[in-house]
Amino acid sequence: MTASTTIPAPAAVDTSTAPSGHAGHARLFAPGELTLGLIMPLETYPYTSRPTMEGHLDMARKADAIGISGLWLRDIPFFDPAYGDAGQVLEPLVYISALASVTQRIALGTAGIVLPFREPNLLARQISALDQLSGGRMLAGLSSGDRPFEYPLFGADFGQRAEQFREVYRLYRKMAEEHAPAYSSQRFGRSPGGYSVLPKPPFGRTPTIAIGRAAQDTGWIAANMGGMIVPCPPAAAMDQTVSEWRAAVAEGTDGEVFKPFGIAGFLHLSQDRDHPFQRVRAGFRTGSRSLARFMAEAREAGVNHIALNPRFTDRPMDDVLADIERDILPHFPSLTA
Template structure:
């Protein structure tokens, strides 16, 4: 069996985020306004502390290696490992999730070392979300061929999974006869859970076999139900009887009118809190286990939105 098939081992933090028949809610950082490029990351740390105190289940951090005027997202993201380290030191209970480390553009042993470091600082609260990147010019900038991304993703996943499992194994790229046997520190009490964010160029069967779950983007409800049905069929084919989570990243422009009906936006909704609760209930009933909110703070302060969702929406789901 490939070394990356480690999803059967339970993870307490993964179970808090992805649970059968339940839906948990997280937040994606940074929280920005439309077209905002300069971010106060000290303020983002305050948002993280607040989300932790109010009972959100996860904080998500993106990996954006390079910026370009051709890209739709102008935000100057911090290096994900630096931000995750700061979040680990400033929160106590909430899960920390990379959404997602671009596995094809980083050496898997570097990713393993960073993941183990964050997990140690977070006392076991880290879930390692992994993607393949979808911007061919970035591959060229890093000396990679975008046509190799599917194979690279699988190869790097196997090396990474071996390294962050318990017991940990280092699989070197090359091993001359006189090479020592390497290992990674700090040692972990439990394997770090691996989560596929997007498809990474892989089939849903591959994802169901190797990952604790599948995280995808928001789609209109009927399309999302079809995607979940495809996912469940893949899980039954490849891991029959096992649980695999299904999660969605959803944009949220929360109205200050609690009764405003939901209006579709790109990758999410503008809505009042009552319609938001109804939408999330429908998603739970359709098989979604986790939603991370990409909050827009153009019209309202982010703190107000975080507090309103915590007071009026979370109680329906985080019991």
């Protein structure tokens, strides 16, 4: 669904690390670098629970054109008025197919698919197909979910979400990456082998990122997934949090394998470009130049990506992108053209 219709052939790569040649991963992540992504929708709506989604594809084109590194889509299966957040409204995997058709370079990720609610065979086909059709720009951000009321609606147990996450993840990886795998699961059936799930990821593996720790311990994530994006830790804990992640990756992979660490939060972007950087509930209130200074500090601590949700900014989204283009992207550009 990119401007080119060529779909890259599967590569013979070691899929224990980042997939070689994967455009989305290369655009977002590299040792010693920090990039900026935005959490969808690209709309500011500080006083309502639902975005209008007016002109949303045009805004995605603009984000791609100015050099934003990635767009992240949340998975909110049911809208709860008491919770007051509908995300981008559109189902994330369906929406990514539309975004891929109107953009060329920007990485497209989920933040994150609630894994205990998903059937692994279908999920493997969906994610691999999106990675193929987008030319390798798809990243699978996966979560355990954080809204207890949703679990009974899927016949799932909130108290068992950590175990359910690991089971679906194991089967997803097996079905997506192995040829004719054998498997057995009480929830999802069994196969003696001999049957393949198609298509396969174009580069051997679609990168997987744990979103919000996914109810897992850091050691398990470091050993089994391709990276982690979490709510921004307190300033005093930033260095230690990143160091613990790097140590867990080194232990879980028996070597110095690079797996990215990212942070996320809501963005309240002031019209005053030098408004002091302030931490607020679940995010930041700041001017664009102050945000750039914070990002420099985060990069120094070892953070590789920051994903910001502009929902609570009380300014038009066009103005937000203009500030980012002028004051952020010259210092924190996407890593590939």
